[in-house]
Amino acid sequence: MIGVVIPAHNEEKYIAACLLSILVAAKHPQLAGCQVSVVVVMDDCSDDTALLVEAHGVEAIAVSFQNVGKARAKGAEELLRAGAQWLAFTDADTVVPPDWLARQIEFMADAVCGTVEVDNWAEHGEQVRSQYLEHYQFIENHRHIHGANLGLSATAYRRAGGFQPLVAHEDVHLVADLERISARIVWTATNPVLTSARKDFKCRGGFGEFLANLGTVSGSAAL
Structure with a gap:
């Protein structure tokens, strides 16, 4: 059984496209009919996210954490309680490819760290786009970490201690813990997801804020 986790906080604008892409990925012939269970964790949602899900x-x-970790x-x-042997994580404003899972x-690794591609740069302009593309590595053995494109075995997740209760960078800390236990991690650019470059991002310190800061002195230095 494969489990897919999507945290969401008022994501009525994006969640439908995300779910449609995951449901397509769940039916990929290479999975040979493997059961795929999808869970949306609605964190303090007050819009129509629940209806769309x-x-x-x-x-x-439904939870009220206001904490992505x-x-x-x-x-x-x-999902682990239900018997999942593999956990895949993405974000509600992200679309995954049909062969993602x-x-x-x-x-056949302990964990897979994938890359992200931005769907539309219209809200940011050419300067931010250029800054991002100049430094981002769309190559194998990159070292980018995204909660929007992460998968790992149930065994590795448990051994690493799972996600810490952090409002940002929970994915980075989990991968650090995976490295600490010498997990076999694949860093690949062959299964990129398409994510939003929106300015109305939900997670402070996350990818959306990172893009918003690009082009500034601090943002450029953070690259």
Whole structure:
């Protein structure tokens, strides 16, 4: 069984496209009919996210953490309890490719760290786009870490201690813990996801804020 976790905080604008892409990925022929369970962890949602999740026949868990680390961990706990042997994580404003899950499993690794591509740069302009593309590595053995494109075995997740209750960089800390236990991590650019460059980002310190800071002195230095 493969489990997919999506944290969401008022994501009615994006969640439908995200879920549709995951449901397509769940039916990839290379998975040979493997069961795929998807869980949306609705963290303090007050919009129509729940209605959209229900309309797509996907399980939803309502929490009030306002903490992405806790939300990812909650989803993981539910899926592990249900018997998931592989956990895949993405974000509600992200669209995954049809072979996303199949590629993760194919590597036969403890964990797979994938890359992200931006869907539209219109809100940021050419300067930010150029800054990002100049430094981002769309290559194998990159060292980018994104909660929007991360997969790992249930065994590795448990051994590493899972996601810490952090409001940002929970993915970075989990990968550091995976390295600490000498997990076999594949860093690949062959299964990129498409994520939003929106300015109304939900997670402080996350990818959206990173893009917003690009072009400034501090943002350029952070690269």
